Amino acid sequence: MREQLGAADSRQAGPYRLVAALGRGGMGRVFLGRSRGGRLVAVKVVDEALAGDEEFRRRFAQATQEARRVGGFYTAQVVDADPDADPPWLASAYVPGPSLDEAVRAHGPLPYQAVQVLGSGLAEGLAAIHTAQLVHGGLKPSNVILADDGPRITDFALARALDAAHPSMTVSAEHGAFMSPEAARGQHAGPGSDVFSLAGVLVFAATGHGPFAGGVGAEVLHRIVNAEPDLTGVPDPLAGLLAACLAKNPEQRPSLGHLLQQLAPGDGQGAGQDTGWLPPPVAAMVDGQRTVPSANPMRRRAFLAGGVAAAAAVAVPVGIWLSSGSGSSDGKGASGSGSKGGGSAEEKPAGPKLTPTETIDIGKTDASIHLAYSPDGKQLAIGLKSSVTLWDSASRSKIATLTPKAEGLLAHCVAFGGDGLLALGYLKAPARDNDFQMGAGGVTVWDTASRKEIAALSAPAKGSSLYPMQSVAFSPDGKLLAGARSGPRDSFGEVPLWDVRSGRKVKDLVVGAGKGSSMNAVRSVAFSPDGRILAAGYGGELKGGVVLFDTSSWSPIATLPLNDTDAFGVTTVAFAPDGRTLAGTFGGIALWDVAARKLTARIGAAADQIQSMAISPDGSAVAGAGGGHAVAGHIALWDLASHKEIVSVPAGRSGVGDVVFHPDGRTLATAYTNAKMLSTVQLWTVE
Structure with missing residues (x-):
């Protein structure tokens, strides 16, 4: 006690x-x-x-x-x-x-x-x-x-x-x-x-x-x-x-x-x-045991009393709970901790509100679920334990289930590419009892129009790898697929690259060779909108960062270190639509100026446990989701220019997983476990 x-x-x-x-x-x-x-x-x-x-x-x-x-x-x-x-x-x-x-x-x-x-x-x-x-x-x-x-x-x-x-x-x-x-x-x-x-x-x-x-x-x-x-x-x-x-x-x-x-x-x-x-x-x-003693109690996010998970699970409009401050840049790459100081709702920038509109009940699962919208916005992919279901975005009805030909896979991430391609990153389950190969992963790629599996891309375990495929991303032209995973022994992790159509391995980009440990991994990958830069977020043991690679030579052009992260380092990375800003989650959200290779703001702190985020299609806002354990599940929107929080809503009994914007920017999809411990996809109207 x-x-x-x-x-x-x-x-x-x-x-x-x-x-x-x-x-x-x-x-x-x-x-x-x-x-x-x-x-x-x-x-x-x-x-x-x-x-x-x-x-x-x-x-x-x-x-x-x-x-x-x-x-x-x-x-x-x-x-x-x-x-x-x-x-x-x-x-x-x-x-x-x-x-x-x-x-x-x-x-x-x-x-x-x-x-x-x-x-x-x-x-x-x-x-x-x-x-x-x-x-x-x-x-x-x-x-x-x-x-x-x-x-x-x-x-x-x-x-x-x-x-x-x-x-x-x-x-x-x-x-x-x-x-x-x-x-x-x-x-x-x-x-x-x-x-x-x-x-x-x-x-x-x-x-x-x-x-x-x-x-x-x-x-x-x-x-x-x-x-x-x-x-x-x-x-x-x-x-x-x-x-x-x-x-x-x-x-x-x-x-x-x-x-x-x-x-x-x-x-x-x-x-x-x-x-x-x-x-x-x-x-x-x-x-x-959730109430934590603190010399500065205002550092913790405060929510109004009430049923957090129940309020987020209903599919009818509810009141929005606004918090009263935000992190802001100090001009030197650091910012406020995300404390909710003495401000008021009137101090917040004008911006969108979130209203829960529909719930997709997935049911009881023994693994987290993963989300991605197709580029045209017509389909929502939901990655389950060992398959992907496709849903019609307009009717909210399920239209197909895609199951890899290989058996014993555990899904970890999904991503859409051009020409209707869909990738599922996975962990390969053990072939026999007690044969746990924690680093053995890969990617399955389908053509969603024909529902045919067109590629099975393997990434065998290396060294003392503990983490499988953590993230996948298609290049803007749809020709290449990048993954994020553990790497060789004593590295920060690795980015495997494949030619999608041929299935040929193009390159294995090792991050931090000789500098890491088995607890480190590349957690996230993203291509810049023009395809010239590949960002790889990495970390472990309360620190991490992002490495930027030149896609013409695959050589590293910058390393953006980040200390005081949560246990996993930088878990999600995304470029703003104009390519000028890079965002990464570390428990809070970090923002970098891509051209200057400079940290411009830290929104929130590692204790907020934000591990997924998405930038709105118009580049005006960033959505972050997280919580669980010491922090109640929550979703928040911040103004990307001022770094001020616009709105925060409670969601999820044990924190929120994936968060993705619909390409039209008017819908936000989130994944979490509800009060009945059932997997749920909640759709929110952004207005």
């Missing part, structure tokens, strides 16, 4: 200002902190006794380096650490919500559907950890955080650092209760050990007690090694699966791939139909 800092508590850990105490773990205390750019993080500060142990410091340094390789949606990403500090500390993404231990002890066991969602999320999170060649080694209810959009795993790799440095240290009661038999015996604990611990955590979630409860200390370890698990109270659909996971022999336990297949909620299940995946009392605990 969050508490105010005491008089003896430090107020700083490296670059992070500590604002509250979150709790205590096996290595030290955990604090809520803010980065210099306003990003919220959870900072674990090591106790003095361990900080003075050189062997522990060595193991801690190794573990933190390993932990930063871990990606995935269901892990709390490690973003920074300093094992040489006094005391050492580690910062990870802050996830508002109680631990599973806190939630169950406060409100009792979770309902079956919530346990199902919990299990599938934790299995996917562990798969991401195993992909990084790591084993968690200490999964337990206290390091599972319950967020409104799914669980998060914390403390991966760190438990092993403590055990390795101090093998004789007494095992905590909680850790011991969820330890695997091989770990209890002091034997090698591989990925199967995490499967055993996962099953124990799910038993606790479903019943309020662990599978080997009823003893303490050595007695619990003896029961884990020799006794059968107590599955009393576990719902029948789960009991058999969890019993298999709790087999004494790790070779007899099912794989994570099998668990994901068995636990993945079907349509209409899992996340719940009315109040999200968490029961109302636990959801209230999540909401109670």
Whole structure:
């Protein structure tokens, strides 16, 4: 639970200002902190006794380096650490919500559907950890955080650092209760050990007690090694699966791939139909942790009280909620933080308003959805898990479903090109259980007139790639297709280029060779309107930037660095219609003068979590969307010339994904998950 800092508590850990105490773990205390750019993080500060142990410091340094390789949606990403500090500390993404231990002890066991969602999320999170060649080694209810959009795993790799440095240290009661038999015996604990611990955590979630409860200390370890698990109270659909996971022999336990297949909620299940995946009392605990202490409370975006997701989901005109200030340039490339100071609605520039006009319900999906309008505006493409649906923009009716010939693809982005071409960027799913190739991606291209697949463009994994195809863009003449993805080891990422019609690879543009890590990737690509420049937004680990390439030679002509970003760097890039301004999202929105190669404004801050945006076809406004976790979902419009916010509206239970303008500029399409945890495309009239 969050508490105010005491008089003896430090107020700083490296670059992070500590604002509250979150709790205590096996290595030290955990604090809520803010980065210099306003990003919220959870900072674990090591106790003095361990900080003075050189062997522990060595193991801690190794573990933190390993932990930063871990990606995935269901892990709390490690973003920074300093094992040489006094005391050492580690910062990870802050996830508002109680631990599973806190939630169950406060409100009792979770309902079956919530346990199902919990299990599938934790299995996917562990798969991401195993992909990084790591084993968690200490999964337990206290390091599972319950967020409104799914669980998060914390403390991966760190438990092993403590055990390795101090093998004789007494095992905590909680850790011991969820330890695997091989770990209890002091034997090698591989990925199967995490499967055993996962099953124990799910038993606790479903019943309020662990599978080997009823003893303490050595007695619990003896029961884990020799006794059968107590599955009393576990719902029948789960009991058999969890019993298999709790087999004494790790070779007899099912794989994570099998668990994901068995636990993945079907349509209409899992996340719940009315109040999200968490029961109302636990959801209230999540909401109670959204309020963040701050020395400057006006930095946070303030919305009027009310049902945020419900207000955005209706398809009738609603009142627009205006905020009262904006970021503005200081003439030196920096600007205001997006704070909503003491201004009023009258100070805003005259401009468009947003009115929700129609909702396209996609239903229950287990992946985010992606949007693109055709150049003529007649079709809206919606990228789903492994296909693309085409919708008639006028009638709002579905006209086709395009499915790649290759199987096992997970969509990540869509884009239209000239001559009716449509591209889907994807991640290639594993061919067998536990064979996660996080960097194996590619692009499928269709001719939308004939509905025929005309190209299958592959981008095999390189080095320690963690991120697949993040973005795709056609050149203005429609001949070339650029992608955005992870790159070779120790780079910032890579831009693969193909000749669309022939499928021939033209070039692989490596960004930041020798300067990056496995957490970096090129996140976004865009061609200038005249086709002479290709912009590649990259980043990771709270910093990034944009590299500009000359398309005649494919040589880099400028690098536009950007510090104090969110964890992913620059996630979207777009040129204004006249090509003079380049915009990029970094949590806020950055604007550059293309000719001068100069940052002219930063709209908002990384803490606003804006990760998608679009520039209006007439070049007058930029729309940004984001939120989730620490910030409510929202959509906003800013005047591109003055950088002042025009309008802001709430949207999405867990933040907003893609945002795209119709070519006529009168409609804005956004993608988000609504209050019922169903995927939704909301259409807004811009007037």
